[in-house]
Amino acid sequence: MSITESLSPCGSDTNPVIPTSTPLVTFLERVQQTALKTFGEETDFDPKLYVDLSLKLDLSTTEEAFDELQKSANGSLLAEDLKGFIEKYFEGAGDDMVYVEPVDFVSEPEGFLPKVENKEVRAWALEVHALWKNLSRRVSDRVQERPELHTLLPLPEPAMIPGSRFREVYYWDSYWVIRLVLLSFFLFC
16 A cells, blocks of 8 residues: 555545645655565565655656666666665655754653652663653754655654654654653653
């Protein structure tokens, strides 16, 4: 299923119209499909990687270079050619979000946490609490300056990311992040 299909409004004409694609998203889906044909499902192929990439150059230049790559009959490329193309024309996945120090982060919170008598539990809780500092991001200035090169929507304020391969803000994850930040604040501070 493509990004466009997964965002479509459930096949119902009564749902609101949701803009599901842009020329950049359509192009990134092409790169993603080519990568799947090139690397196959049996490898460490991560389809999410390709839609998180931002362009180094404008879309028309990048798309023209992609179309000039020598493809096989099934649409695959030599792995080295695809890797070289991605390195030359794309920023790293997640580079459009940059670390930002949370202004209100307290590494040794007062309140509930110092009252935890079990040293192992308290140490674990401090480790969990410290994750908030590592997950804080803001949208890079490049997204504001050249939004047409990115799929990420600019955010006016810093946000927490889920972490791991999830390098940007997602609505559902945001719900849980907000709940945990509030819980962390009320319990530990």
